[in-house]
Amino acid sequence: MLYIDTVESExxxxxxxxxxxxxxxVLALSLMFNLTDTTLGELMRPVIGDxxxxxxxxxxxTGLVLAVLFCLNIVLIGFAQFKVQVAVVxxxxxxxxxxxxxxxxxxxxxxxxxxxxxLSQGLFTTIYVAAVSIFFACILAVFGAVAKLSGNGxxxxxxxxxxxxxxxxxxxxxxxLIYLGLPxxxxxxxxxxxxVLALSLxxGAYMTEIFRAGIQSIDRGQWEASRSMGxxxxxxxxxxxxxxxxxxxxxxxxxxxxxxxxDSSLVSIVGxxxxxxxxxxxxxxxxxHMEMLIAVAFIYWILSVCMEFVQARIERHYARSKIx
Amino acid sequence: xxxxxxxxxxxxxxxxGGFQVLHDVNLTVRKGERIVVCGPSGSGKxxxxxxxxxxxxxxxxxxIINGISLHNRMRDIAxxxxxxxxxxxxxxxxxxxxxxxxxxxxxxxxxxxxxxEARERAMHYLEKVRIPEQANKYPAQLSGGQQQxxxxxxxxxxxxxxxxxxxxTSALDPEMxxxxxxxxxxxxxxxxxxxxxxxxxxxxxxVADRVIFMDAGRIVEExxxxxxxxNPRHERTKLFLSxxxxx
Numbered sequence: 001m002l003y004i005d006t007v008e009s010e011x012x013x014x015x016x017x018x019x020x021x022x023x024x025x026v027l028a029l030s031l032m033f034n035l036t037d038t039t040l041g042e043l044m045r046p047v048i049g050d051x052x053x054x055x056x057x058x059x060x061x062t063g064l065v066l067a068v069l070f071c072l073n074i075v076l077i078g079f080a081q082f083k084v085q086v087a088v089v090x091x092x093x094x095x096x097x098x099x100x101x102x103x104x105x106x107x108x109x110x111x112x113x114x115x116x117x118x119l120s121q122g123l124f125t126t127i128y129v130a131a132v133s134i135f136f137a138c139i140l141a142v143f144g145a146v147a148k149l150s151g152n153g154x155x156x157x158x159x160x161x162x163x164x165x166x167x168x169x170x171x172x173x174x175x176x177l178i179y180l181g182l183p184x185x186x187x188x189x190x191x192x193x194x195x196v197l198a199l200s201l202x203x204g205a206y207m208t209e210i211f212r213a214g215i216q217s218i219d220r221g222q223w224e225a226s227r228s229m230g231x232x233x234x235x236x237x238x239x240x241x242x243x244x245x246x247x248x249x250x251x252x253x254x255x256x257x258x259x260x261x262x263d264s265s266l267v268s269i270v271g272x273x274x275x276x277x278x279x280x281x282x283x284x285x286x287x288x289h290m291e292m293l294i295a296v297a298f299i300y301w302i303l304s305v306c307m308e309f310v311q312a313r314i315e316r317h318y319a320r321s322k323i324x
Numbered sequence: 325x326x327x328x329x330x331x332x333x334x335x336x337x338x339x340x341g342g343f344q345v346l347h348d349v350n351l352t353v354r355k356g357e358r359i360v361v362c363g364p365s366g367s368g369k370x371x372x373x374x375x376x377x378x379x380x381x382x383x384x385x386x387x388i389i390n391g392i393s394l395h396n397r398m399r400d401i402a403x404x405x406x407x408x409x410x411x412x413x414x415x416x417x418x419x420x421x422x423x424x425x426x427x428x429x430x431x432x433x434x435x436x437x438x439x440x441e442a443r444e445r446a447m448h449y450l451e452k453v454r455i456p457e458q459a460n461k462y463p464a465q466l467s468g469g470q471q472q473x474x475x476x477x478x479x480x481x482x483x484x485x486x487x488x489x490x491x492x493t494s495a496l497d498p499e500m501x502x503x504x505x506x507x508x509x510x511x512x513x514x515x516x517x518x519x520x521x522x523x524x525x526x527x528x529x530x531v532a533d534r535v536i537f538m539d540a541g542r543i544v545e546e547x548x549x550x551x552x553x554x555n556p557r558h559e560r561t562k563l564f565l566s567x568x569x570x571x
Contacts, residue, residue, distance in 0.1 A: 225416035230405035
């Protein structure tokens with residue numbers, strides 16, 4: 001939460017000038033874009049007659065109705081509790097999006113028909129690739145961070161070169177280099193291992209910086225207390241420093257994991273049968289591109305939402321020792 | 325045991341970059357002896373005791389703890405650290421584990437003591453510092469004085485032969501100073517070898533066998549507390565004492 005001044009302020013959406021501006025804005029927009037041939041215009045048939053022939057009067061009438069409805073909506077939401085507000089606005093935005101996608105005239109039966117393979121083959125591969133990659137990326141990150149913080153010139157040089165190189169190259173290019181470049185050296189990797197390798201190396205480089213920041217955020221006194229008791233470097237790292245750094249490390253790592261879930265779609269270009277690949281190949285065969293793309297988009301979204309929940313739970317878990 | 329030296333410091337000098345913090349320091353602490361180190365801030369007293377367990381490295385001279393000379397050998401340093409406890413100004417408890425685990429960690433992870441025995445030992449020392457009822461709380465839930473007593477219990481659970489205190493009461497509210505000093509006093513009466521950096525002159529008078537006054541990286545004066553406080557020899561000591569005892 002941001003810091004909130006303890007002043008009772010008036011609700012913005014209840015101020016007449018604000019509602020007035022919104023009203024004018026919505027009305028102007030609906031005069032600009034002719035809304036008479038939408039569902040709303042169809043509903044207004046008793047008032048404006050044939051929507052196609054209603055002309056300027058039709059435009060004005062539908063715009064007026066829309067503006068009134070919209071203003072009424074925000075004024076009413078303004079009265080509600082915080083949680084209710086959040087829920088209502090979420091539902092409204094979601095239904096707007098659904099209506100938007102619905103306008104594409106999608107073939108739902110086709111989506112239902114292909115959903116089982118999308119979920120069994122595509123979703124599984126996507127999660128598998130992302131989870132394995134994030135695992136290796138974390139391991140790379142721990143070593144990278146320790147190397148970067150060490151006084152050893154070799155370790156620092158190798159680690160900083162690694163992060164610089166793999167953060168500096170587009171992930172897609174790394175994937176090509178590994179999948180198409182390595183075979184020229186006689187190393188042939190399958191599609192899935194190539195994808196995992198590219199994702200791990202790239203995200204490992206980003207997460208090296210996250211882990212470094214996490215380790216650095218721990219007070220020097222913790223090191224001193226631990227070392228003064230005779231704990232070695234490894235023990236101090238494992239038992240004292242990393243567990244305390246986790247609350248700092250986890251939010252950006254969760255962020256990266258969500259990002260990786262979606263970036264794993266890049267491995268579709270080397271022919272891994274994950275969500276994106278299936279969406280394109282299934283869509284291409286029947287020219288139902290949008291159906292598949294939108295279905296997969298929603299699967300990615302739902303996955304990300306699940307990850308957000310998991311992340312929130314882990315963060316709560318680590319907030320334990322901060323209770324006073 | 326008697327007559328042996330716990331700490332020997334011979335001609336030790338130390339620099340931070342180009343700045344010399346310790347000038348040719350010589351000091352011998354016998355087993356069972358209680359030393360209080362005082363002096364103005366920046367005089368090198370904290371740095372000196374942090375050299376005793378190699379949290380700081382000295383560049384010249386010898387520091388010998390329980391017969392082990394502190395040099396670059398990690399194994400010797402680890403051995404010394406296992407036998408020398410340290411209590412810090414800012415407690416430095418491990419905030420992510422409970423008070424009990426803070427005290428069990430050392431014996432379990434370093435000394436290979438079983439979990440049950442470590443728990444028993446930890447509870448023994450928590451009772452000694454009179455806060456066994458806080459064992460299952462996290463450090464942040466305790467007051468400053470309680471945290472510092474846990475820190476003492478944590479050090480004791482390693483069963484050290486020497487205890488170092490680096491301004492143990494400087495970060496505490498006035499009414500919490502007493503409880504910590506009492507704990508340290510109890511420890512002193514049990515014959516623990518200790519070196520304590522502090523500005524608590526009443527404590528020094530009551531507990532110390534010897535008071536050491538440092539200024540600008542040198543030991544200016546040392547003596548038994550009754551001599552030290554009643555007739556200090558050096559002008560610098562007199563000035564320091566007059567300032568610190570004025571209020």
